[in-house]
Amino acid sequence: MVSERLGGRLDGRRAIVTGAASGIGAAVVARLKADGAQVVTADVHGDVDYVADLTGETANAELVALALDRMGGLDTLVPCAGISAFQPLEGHEDAYFRRVLEVNLIAVFRLVRDAAPLLKAHGAGRIVTIGSTTSSFGDEGLCAYAASKHAVLGFTKSVAAELGPFGVTANCVQPGAIDTPMTAPAFTQMPEYRTFWEGKAPLRRLGQPQDIADVVAFLCSDDARFMSGHGVWVDGGAMVRH
Numbered sequence: 001m002v003s004e005r006l007g008g009r010l011d012g013r014r015a016i017v018t019g020a021a022s023g024i025g026a027a028v029v030a031r032l033k034a035d036g037a038q039v040v041t042a043d044v045h046g047d048v049d050y051v052a053d054l055t056g057e058t059a060n061a062e063l064v065a066l067a068l069d070r071m072g073g074l075d076t077l078v079p080c081a082g083i084s085a086f087q088p089l090e091g092h093e094d095a096y097f098r099r100v101l102e103v104n105l106i107a108v109f110r111l112v113r114d115a116a117p118l119l120k121a122h123g124a125g126r127i128v129t130i131g132s133t134t135s136s137f138g139d140e141g142l143c144a145y146a147a148s149k150h151a152v153l154g155f156t157k158s159v160a161a162e163l164g165p166f167g168v169t170a171n172c173v174q175p176g177a178i179d180t181p182m183t184a185p186a187f188t189q190m191p192e193y194r195t196f197w198e199g200k201a202p203l204r205r206l207g208q209p210q211d212i213a214d215v216v217a218f219l220c221s222d223d224a225r226f227m228s229g230h231g232v233w234v235d236g237g238a239m240v241r242h
Contacts, residue, residue: 009221011036013126014071016063018054018111019081021046023180024130027209028078031217040067043081054081055102060110068118075122076220077115079108080130082148084182086141097144104148105155112159116168125168126220129156130212133176133235149174153231160229169228171219176235178207201236211236 015032019025020041032039041048042063050066052059067074082104087096108129119125134142135150153172160170177200215234218224233239 009035009223010217013037013076013220014067014073015039015076015078015220016042016067016074016111016115017078017080018042018063018107019079019130020048023080023182024175024178024209024212025078025080027213028080028216031210031213032076032078032220035217035221037076037220038071040070054107054111055099057110060107061114063111064114064118067115073122074115074118075124076126076128077111077119078128078130078216078220079111081107082130082182084142084145087144088141089143092143097147100144100148101151104145105151108152109155112155112170116163119168120163120166123167124222124225125163125166126224127156127159127163127168127170128216128219129153129170129172131156131172131174131231133174133233133239135174135231136233136239156231157229164228169219169224171224171228172231173212173215173219174231174233174235175212176201176207176233176238178209178212180209201238202240203236205236207234207236 010032015037017025017029017039020029021043029039029041042050044053050063054060083100112127129152131153132149134146135153138146156170156172212234215232
């Protein structure tokens with residue numbers, strides 16, 4: 001259930017959220033709207049405002065144009081779209097590695113690049129990317145995913161440095177083990193994987209999309225106005241035991 005404790009905290013915010021049809025993206029959309037933001041949503045399928053493969057060269061520019069037309073402006077970006085699957089290093093196909101980078105990194109770069117003039121003009125723009133704790137510790141079978149998420153973290157830090165003088169903040173939320181449609185096959189097919197992560201986290205559970213959405217909403221708000229260039233672990237404390 002979406003928290004209503006801070007309803008109105010994002011009044012006046014105009015956001016784009018990608019990967020918005022399910023999982024973390026859908027939870028972020030619900031939370032931002034509950035806090036008063038206008039949101040234009042995008043995904044490759046589902047009940048969203050813009051249905052497209054955001055790895056296309058012009059797709060993100062078109063999405064920014066749609067947001068500007070719908071909302072009259074744009075000041076907040078939350079690119080949540082991402083893919084992941086277990087692929088051992090040996091036999092790992094170039095095409096799959098490239099696809100992960102295109103979805104998880106290149107599409108994020110293009111959205112931020114194409115929206116940057118609007119965020120700078122606003123004077124208090126917000127960028128919240130979605131990384132992963134795997135960018136800090138890696139994991140077997142996830143070389144493409146870990147590489148892409150490590151790159152997202154570095155990209156976010158560089159954006160924070162470049163756009164900071166214009167009042168724009170950029171932070172990267174790094175989820176731990178979250179129970180989403182993307183991760184469900186792993187947790188279902190390998191019960192020991194679920195048990196491992198539940199045991200590793202001091203809070204003794206997997207995260208839920210809402211756990212991430214609540215942190216994203218904070219970073220989009222004025223409460224986080226002096227916070228920029230950071231990776232924020234949201235992992236139930238799992239990384240304290242790494």
